[in-house]
Every structure is written in structure tokens, then in C-alpha cells.
Amino acid sequence: MSKRLVVIGGVAAGMSAAAKAKRVDREREVVxxxxxxxxxxxxxxxxxxxxxxxxxxxxxxxxxxxxxxKQGVEVHVRHEVTAIDVAAHTVTVRDRTEQGGDGRxxxxxxxxxxxATGARAAQPSMPGVDLPGVFALRALSQGMALRxxxxxxxxxxxxxxxxxxxxxxxxxxxxxxxxDVKMLIRSGQVMRTTLDDDVRALVEEELARQxxxxxxxxxxxxxxxxxxAAVVTTDGRYPCDVALLGMGARPETALAxxxxxxxxxxxxxxxxxxxCTSVPDVYAAGDCAEVLHLVTGQPDYIPLxxxxxKQGRVAGAHAAGAQASFGGVVGTMxxxxxxxxxxxxxxxxxxxxxxxxxxxxxxxxxxxxxHYFPGAAPIHVKLVVEEESGRLLGGQIVxxxxxxxxxDVLATALHHALVIEDLQRxxxxxxxxxxxxxxxxxxxANVAAK
Amino acid sequence: MSKRLVVIGGVAAGMSAAAKAKRVDREREVVxxxxxxxxxxxxxxxxxxxxxxxxxxxxxxxxxxxxxxKQGVEVHVRHEVTAIDVAAHTVTVRDRTEQGGDGRxxxxxxxxxxxATGARAAQPSMPGVDLPGVFALRALSQGMALRxxxxxxxxxxxxxxxxxxxxxxxxxxxxxxxxDVKMLIRSGQVMRTTLDDDVRALVEEELARQxxxxxxxxxxxxxxxxxxAAVVTTDGRYPCDVALLGMGARPETALAxxxxxxxxxxxxxxxxxxxCTSVPDVYAAGDCAEVLHLVTGQPDYIPLxxxxxKQGRVAGAHAAGAQASFGGVVGTMxxxxxxxxxxxxxxxxxxxxxxxxxxxxxxxxxxxxxHYFPGAAPIHVKLVVEEESGRLLGGQIVxxxxxxxxxDVLATALHHALVIEDLQRxxxxxxxxxxxxxxxxxxxANVAAK
Numbered sequence: 001m002s003k004r005l006v007v008i009g010g011v012a013a014g015m016s017a018a019a020k021a022k023r024v025d026r027e028r029e030v031v032x033x034x035x036x037x038x039x040x041x042x043x044x045x046x047x048x049x050x051x052x053x054x055x056x057x058x059x060x061x062x063x064x065x066x067x068x069x070k071q072g073v074e075v076h077v078r079h080e081v082t083a084i085d086v087a088a089h090t091v092t093v094r095d096r097t098e099q100g101g102d103g104r105x106x107x108x109x110x111x112x113x114x115x116a117t118g119a120r121a122a123q124p125s126m127p128g129v130d131l132p133g134v135f136a137l138r139a140l141s142q143g144m145a146l147r148x149x150x151x152x153x154x155x156x157x158x159x160x161x162x163x164x165x166x167x168x169x170x171x172x173x174x175x176x177x178x179x180d181v182k183m184l185i186r187s188g189q190v191m192r193t194t195l196d197d198d199v200r201a202l203v204e205e206e207l208a209r210q211x212x213x214x215x216x217x218x219x220x221x222x223x224x225x226x227x228x229a230a231v232v233t234t235d236g237r238y239p240c241d242v243a244l245l246g247m248g249a250r251p252e253t254a255l256a257x258x259x260x261x262x263x264x265x266x267x268x269x270x271x272x273x274x275x276c277t278s279v280p281d282v283y284a285a286g287d288c289a290e291v292l293h294l295v296t297g298q299p300d301y302i303p304l305x306x307x308x309x310k311q312g313r314v315a316g317a318h319a320a321g322a323q324a325s326f327g328g329v330v331g332t333m334x335x336x337x338x339x340x341x342x343x344x345x346x347x348x349x350x351x352x353x354x355x356x357x358x359x360x361x362x363x364x365x366x367x368x369x370x371h372y373f374p375g376a377a378p379i380h381v382k383l384v385v386e387e388e389s390g391r392l393l394g395g396q397i398v399x400x401x402x403x404x405x406x407x408d409v410l411a412t413a414l415h416h417a418l419v420i421e422d423l424q425r426x427x428x429x430x431x432x433x434x435x436x437x438x439x440x441x442x443x444x445a446n447v448a449a450k
Numbered sequence: 451m452s453k454r455l456v457v458i459g460g461v462a463a464g465m466s467a468a469a470k471a472k473r474v475d476r477e478r479e480v481v482x483x484x485x486x487x488x489x490x491x492x493x494x495x496x497x498x499x500x501x502x503x504x505x506x507x508x509x510x511x512x513x514x515x516x517x518x519x520k521q522g523v524e525v526h527v528r529h530e531v532t533a534i535d536v537a538a539h540t541v542t543v544r545d546r547t548e549q550g551g552d553g554r555x556x557x558x559x560x561x562x563x564x565x566a567t568g569a570r571a572a573q574p575s576m577p578g579v580d581l582p583g584v585f586a587l588r589a590l591s592q593g594m595a596l597r598x599x600x601x602x603x604x605x606x607x608x609x610x611x612x613x614x615x616x617x618x619x620x621x622x623x624x625x626x627x628x629x630d631v632k633m634l635i636r637s638g639q640v641m642r643t644t645l646d647d648d649v650r651a652l653v654e655e656e657l658a659r660q661x662x663x664x665x666x667x668x669x670x671x672x673x674x675x676x677x678x679a680a681v682v683t684t685d686g687r688y689p690c691d692v693a694l695l696g697m698g699a700r701p702e703t704a705l706a707x708x709x710x711x712x713x714x715x716x717x718x719x720x721x722x723x724x725x726c727t728s729v730p731d732v733y734a735a736g737d738c739a740e741v742l743h744l745v746t747g748q749p750d751y752i753p754l755x756x757x758x759x760k761q762g763r764v765a766g767a768h769a770a771g772a773q774a775s776f777g778g779v780v781g782t783m784x785x786x787x788x789x790x791x792x793x794x795x796x797x798x799x800x801x802x803x804x805x806x807x808x809x810x811x812x813x814x815x816x817x818x819x820x821h822y823f824p825g826a827a828p829i830h831v832k833l834v835v836e837e838e839s840g841r842l843l844g845g846q847i848v849x850x851x852x853x854x855x856x857x858d859v860l861a862t863a864l865h866h867a868l869v870i871e872d873l874q875r876x877x878x879x880x881x882x883x884x885x886x887x888x889x890x891x892x893x894x895a896n897v898a899a900k
Contacts, residue, residue, distance in 0.1 A: 408889075
């Protein structure tokens with residue numbers, strides 16, 4: 001068997017794994033198969049590319065196959081791995097580069113394999129989901145298609161189906177492009193699993209203020225004659241000329257499952273701290289894999305670009321023979337919702353209770369800068385605290401400035417199991433242009449300590 | 451003896467102590483003597499008030515004597531405590547409210563005393579330092595006088611003597627008001643004790659870019675006929691029509707010293723974690739007091755509004771009978787220098803070596819946002835790491851956005867003695883408008899780990 005690392009998937013986790021493996025072991029052959037036309041792109045940037053903030057899709061591309069080749073990594077785009085044979089240590093690859101043809105199929109052997117197949121948009125097998133004008137937003141090609149559609153067709157009425165964070169980001173993008181925007185959400189709640197109700201209310205207030213209508217209803221079909229014209233729901237029919245699936249992501253696990261690679265309780269691929277799967281010499285990383293949640297101690301499914309990069313790096317390093325491990329996450333997330341930043345880390349009250357913790361919650365409203373400083377704006381901080389231990393279990397922050405700043409302090413606190421008294425004691429930076437003399441985090445900690 | 455808390459000084463620490471004591475024990479009499487005309491103001495906001503960002507000085511005032519009276523705290527402005535008798539548990543107070551007169555002097559007894567006399571601008575006994583047009587910036591009345599002077603006299607040429615952070619902030623203010631600005635610094639180095647040379651170079655580059663001239667020379671006198679006209683130095687005479695003392699702060703300890711209250715090795719008042727001084731029933735808090743530096747384990751003198759508020763709160767709570775302690779600082783600071791935020795925490799390389807630590811240093815340049823996001827700008831992160839243990843000892847960050855955010859993560863790390871590997875594992879927030887997929891902190895940690 002040759003000393004060859006094969007990587008399936010060439011976006012965040014896959015390219016991180018490939019690049020890192022090559023840096024660790026220059027002698028190792030590293031081959032990447034990516035079924036789409038692009039590698040190594042910033043998928044999280046697509047809402048801003050579609051909005052026109054990022055003029056050219058090429059700015060989202062971090063590295064091209066030619067650049068990877070210079071680093072000694074062989075990349076094949078439009079090559080789909082259709083099967084993994086773990087006993088034979090081979091993959092079957094279909095070459096899709098030939099236009100229109102079926103493409104040749106060949107076998108490639110490996111001594112180490114990284115599965116980085118990513119995720120797909122959660123989408124029901126709803127009638128009409130394949131109609132032109134209905135979009136998902138995982139691959140760059142989907143983002144490019146949506147932008148082209150918006151340019152060429154000039155739709156006026158957008159519907160976002162679902163309230164996940166990509167749905168919320170795209171509601172903003174559509175609105176900024178001048179479209180009418182409705183969000184149709186089964187629960188009626190945006191970011192349902194990531195925020196508590198009181199924090200969500202602030203987000204929904206901002207959406208309403210910016211003209212986004214959020215409706216509770218269950219979409220059952222897309223309708224249209226050669227192009228989407230409406231979303232049909234259990235509560236009626238909503239006309240639209242563009243629609244986006246924003247119901248979250250599901251791990252792409254079919255290939256791994258077929259090869260006998262074990263999935264975890266979340267339905268994503270289970271791994272250990274080295275990103276090794278249940279099958280020797282086979283790694284998984286990124287949006288197809290589970291992640292250890294350090295607050296619950298349980299595997300979780302939280303697909304994010306930042307995690308994918310870290311996991312890929314660990315998988316690549318370990319596969320190439322270096323010491324490397326991924327420490328897990330604490331569930332940190334931030335997103336922009338028009339003028340607000342919305343961030344969370346750890347567990348919401350609902351999540352904490354669902355894993356059997358007894359918690360108290362503190363929600364404060366403060367100012368993000370010194371009260372007299374131009375541009376000072378309200379900021380809301382919520383802390384979730386375990387009652388008996390006083391340990392911080394989670395935080396949620398909504399505001400205009402310094403939100404990502406503050407959630408990262410709470411994330412660091414969660415990594416090291418800090419209690420509220422530890423938070424109260426933090427020597428956080430202070431200057432009028434950046435924070436009030438009592439940072440909102442300290443205000444929240446002081447209130448929570450009472 | 452009555453159950454009376456007397457507080458000397460009514461700005462940050464003093465008013466925090468008074469307000470907290472009253473909240474802890476509603477029955478306790480709380481009396482504050484402030485020698486100036488104002489209480490409870492945000493001294494750190496003065497550069498922005500003088501620049502016109504904050505239109506009215508009253509916006510800097512958090513609480514007035516009348517508001518404090520409603521909370522049951524008795525405040526006397528223009529009342530100077532001239533002596534403390536710790537044996538008799540009394541203070542001698544001079545009433546300066548009578549215009550022109552000497553004011554009556556009286557004695558007030560206390561069972562607990564908080565000394566919150568603050569700091570004064572370091573100023574040599576230089577000839578001419580009392581000339582009109584030479585300003586310090588500690589008390590609000592000094593800030594108001596400077597703003598009035600700028601309005602009425604319309605000076606064109608400002609000189610800042612010294613390179614402390616107030617000096618740097620005022621250099622910005624003068625420049626933004628259209629004045630020519632020179633900084634005359636004995637060492638030639640701005641923020642000499644707070645930044646390492648490589649980080650300082652970035653600050654000096656920004657000052658130069660914004661038209662501030664920094665000169666190495668030792669000022670020896672101010673000259674002028676009824677108003678400042680020049681600063682005389684060992685290297686020549688520099689004309690000016692306004693001058694600012696920016697050489698840092700010195701603790702106001704004369705009153706405490708005369709009463710037999712012990713000073714610490716830094717020259718500020720020594721306290722324990724409850725802010726108790728060497729004398730029973732006497733507390734000290736704020737810019738007149740030392741602070742425990744958690745990284746060195748030694749007392750330090752780092753006068754900051756944020757620390758003063760925390761110390762005051764602890765002193766007031768403990769004096770009123772509650773449990774309270776101040777945990778110490780890690781040396782966190784942030785300031786704005788024109789378009790840059792400049793932050794530091796922990797120890798610089800020079801500081802670490804001066805306390806006998808063997809350290810390595812890592813300096814990286816990254817982007818503060820996703821590279822393709824509009825407004826993404828360079829950010830520099832420096833880490834100071836103890837060689838043997840891998841423990842983080844300090845950090846310095848310079849950039850345009852998210853600087854205060856990131857220094858607070860490092861500050862939290864310092865509080866809990868994290869090592870570089872801990873930093874590498876942090877699950878920090880990521881979204882294109884707020885951070886790159888590899889946060890600059892993680893990039894720096896990854897480089898430092900090599």
C-alpha cells in the first residue's frame with residue numbers, strides 16, 4: 001500500500017486536513033477529491049457575496065487547486081467518491097470533468113483516509129423543492145446560482161423556509177436587496193434551538209423593525225409553472241418568486257455509512273479526539289462529523305466553519321503522524337441580524353434543563369460603550385448558571401457592538417468551568433470608546449451572584 | 451462612636467464605596483467629602499469631552515449629590531479632609547464652599563473610613579508649570595478648564611509632555627481639533643512601560659501618520675509671559691500655546707501617610723483583599739491604592755477607572771459588614787490611538803524578564819474580519835509565553851476592530867493560568883462580519899505552540 005492520504009471533500013475541513021498533512025510529512029502523497037467545481041471557499045461568506053458586499057465570488061476562495069499543487073497537494077475537482085472500501089483501503093472515484101458524459105470511474109488506494117463530505121441543507125422531500133427559484137445554500141455553486149438568479153430574474157418576493165441562522169442571514173440579504181421577505185417557520189421561532197425565548201424576542205423585534213415578516217406555519221410544498229411561484233403551507237399559500245431553504249444542515253454521511261463507518265447519536269459521524277472514526281485509518285472532520293460538547297460532555301452536531309477548520313487540521317496532522325487532538329467545543333456562535341450581533345455559547349436554559357441541570361438565569365440590559373460615548377447602544381447579556389455549583393453553563397448576548405468580544409470571554413470561561421464569582425473578578429479592558437467602566441459581562445455576573 | 455462611614459473623595463472609588471455601603475446596610479450613616487466641585491464623574495471620558503464628542507460635561511457625571519442624597523448618602527463637595535486621626539477615629543474637614551473665605555474647619559468622627567483620594571498627574575517641579583495654558587487632566591474641573599481655554603484662546607500649537615496613555619489620547623484630541631501636536635518624551639517612547647518595542651512601533655507609526663511628532667528630549671521648564679509660550683528642553687526650546695502633562699499618575703497619599711497608614715513598595719497605599727489598610731477600620735480604594743497583580747503575585751500601581759470602581763465596591767461592602775474581596779488585576783488596558791485600538795494585558799517581555807521569567811514571544815499579523823469582508827483590516831497579536839511551562843504571561847494587540855474583544859479573552863486566560871495549548875483549543879465565535887475563521891488569537895496561539 002502506498003503512503004497516500006486521500007481526502008474526500010475539498011472545502012473547509014478537507015483542505016485544512018490536506019494542507020496540514022503535507023506540512024507535517026512532506027514525503028506523503030496527499031490527494032483530494034471534491035465533487036464540486038470549487039475548493040477551499042468560505043461558505044459562510046455567501047450571504048454577503050449575494051448581498052453584493054463581496055463583489056466577486058473569487059474573493060471567497062482561499063486557495064485554488066493550482067495553489068495547492070504548488071504545496072504538493074493533488075486536488076481533483078468535479079471528482080466524486082462513490083464508494084469506500086475500508087478492507088481494501090480504496091475509494092471508487094467518478095470523474096465528472098467530462099461535459100455531459102458519464103465520466104470514467106477508477107479506483108484509488110490509500111493508507112489513510114479523511115472523510116470531509118460536509119453537510120447538506122435540511123430539506124423535506126417536499127413537492128416542488130427542485131423548482132427553479134428554490135435555493136439551498138451550502139456549496140459555493142449554489143450561492144453563485146442564487147446571485148445570478150437575483151440579477152437576472154429580479155424577484156420581488158422572497159420566502160425563507162425555516163428559521164436557522166442561514167435563513168436569518170439570508171432574510172437580511174434579501175431585504176437589503178430590496179425584496180419583500182417572509183420567513184415561514186414551523187415553530188414560529190427563529191433560531192429555535194440556539195436561543196432562549198427572551199433573547200429570541202430581541203432578534204424577532206429587529207427582524208420586524210427591518211420589515212421581515214415571521215409567520216408560524218408548516219410549509220408542505222413549493223408550487224410553480226417552471227419556476228417557483230408560491231409556498232404552500234398548512235395555513236395557506238404564500239406567493240413568492242424566490243425561496244430559500246433555511247432549516248439548518250444535515251451531515252452528509254451516506255458514503256461513510258455504506259462503508260461501515262459508525263455514526264454517533266446525533267446522526268453525524270462519530271470520532272475520537274484525534275478525529276479517528278470507528279474504522280482504523282479512517283478519519284472524519286467538519287460538517288459531516290460530530291463534535292464533543294464540553295459543557296454537556298456529550299457528542300453534539302454543531303456544523304460551523306471554524307470547527308471544521310480545526311477538526312480538519314487535527315485529522316490531517318494525526319493522519320500524517322503528528323500528535324494532535326481536538327478539544328471539543330462549547331457551542332459558541334455569532335451571527336449578524338441587520339444592525340444586531342446575536343451570540344451564544346454553552347447551553348440555553350432549555351438545553352441545560354434537558355440534560356438535567358438545575359439552573360437560574362440572569363438577563364441584564366446595559367450599554368455597550370461608556371454611556372456618554374457617541375454611538376453607545378443597548379446590549380443584553382443573559383447568563384445561565386448551575387444553581388448548586390454557581391458554575392456558568394451558558395451565555396447569550398444581543399447588541400450592536402462588542403457582542404462577539406463578550407461571548408468569547410464567556411466561551412473561555414466555559415472551557416475552564418468558571419463560576420460566577422470568577423467572572424465577577426475578571427480584569428476586563430476598559431476605555432470609553434470600547435466599554436463602560438463596568439463591562440456588561442461584569443454587570444450580569446454581579447446580578448447573577450445575588 | 452456613631453456607626454458612620456466616612457469616605458474621603460467622591461469620584462470613582464469613593465462613590466462606589468459609599469453607594470455600596472448604603473445598599474448593604476441601610477441603617478449606616480454614609481458621608482462623603484469631596485474637595486472638588488463635582489462627584490461621580492467619568493474622568494476617562496475627558497479627552498472625548500474636550501474633543502467635542504461629548505458635548506456637555508454634565509454627560510460625564512454619573513450621579514449628583516442630590517441623587518446620592520435620595521439614596522441616603524450625604525455628599526459634601528468642596529470639602530477637603532485635611533487630617534485623619536486614626537486613634538480618635540476622626541477626620542478634620544475644611545469647608546471650602548464659602549467663596550473667597552478660608553472656610554470653617556470641623557471634626558467628624560467615623561467608625562469606618564474609606565480613603566479614595568485618587569491620583570494627581572505626575573509633574574516635575576518644573577519652572578513655569580503653573581503658567582496659564584499648562585494643563586493636567588485628572589479632575590473634571592481641569593478638563594473643563596482645558597476645553598474653555600481651547601474655545602477661548604484658540605491655540606494652534608500643542609505640546610504633550612510625556613508619553614503616557616492620557617498623553618496619547620490628548621495628542622489625538624488636539625490633532626482632531628486641528629492643532630499642531632508634538633509629544634516631548636524623555637525616553638522618546640510612547641506608552642513606554644505598557645508596550646513592548648515592536649508593538650509600540652505600530653502605535654508610533656499611527657501617530658506619525660496622523661501628524662503627531664514624537665521627539666526624544668527632556669523638558670526642563672515651561673516659559674511664557676503670563677501664558678505658556680514654549681517648553682524648554684535639554685535639546686532646545688519648542689514653542690507652543692497650550693501644553694499638557696502626560697507623564698502618568700502618582701497616588702495622592704499625603705493624607706494617609708500623615709495618619710500613619712502604610713504605603714506599599716509602589717508608593718501607593720497598601721491594602722489586603724478587602725481593601726483594608728494597615729490601620730484598623732481604615733480602607734483605601736482606587737487610584738491612591740496599590741493593586742495585586744495576579745501574574746507576578748506582587749503589588750503594583752495601575753490606576754484605572756474600572757479597577758477603582760471594583761475596589762470601591764469591595765471597600766464599601768466590607769466596611770458595611772458584608773463579605774467582599776477584590777481578586778486583583780492582570781494588567782489589562784485598552785486605549786484608542788486615532789484609528790487604532792491598542793490593548794495589553796499581563797506582562798510585556800520586558801516586565802516578564804524583570805521579574806525573572808524566561809519567556810518567548812510571538813507576534814503575528816492577521817485580519818480582524820474574514821479577509822473578504824468589507825472593512826477587514828490588519829490586526830497584530832503578540833503573546834508572551836513562559837518557556838518552561840508554556841503558560842501565557844501576557845498579550846498585546848493593535849488593530850482597528852475587535853481588539854478589546856480579544857484582549858479580554860487573554861485576560862481571562864491569565865486569571866486562570868492557561869497555557870498556550872488551552873488557547874489553541876478555545877471555541878471562539880466566528881462569523882464573517884466579526885472574525886476570520888481562524889481568529890487572530892488562535893493564529894497567534896498556533897504559532898506560539900510551534
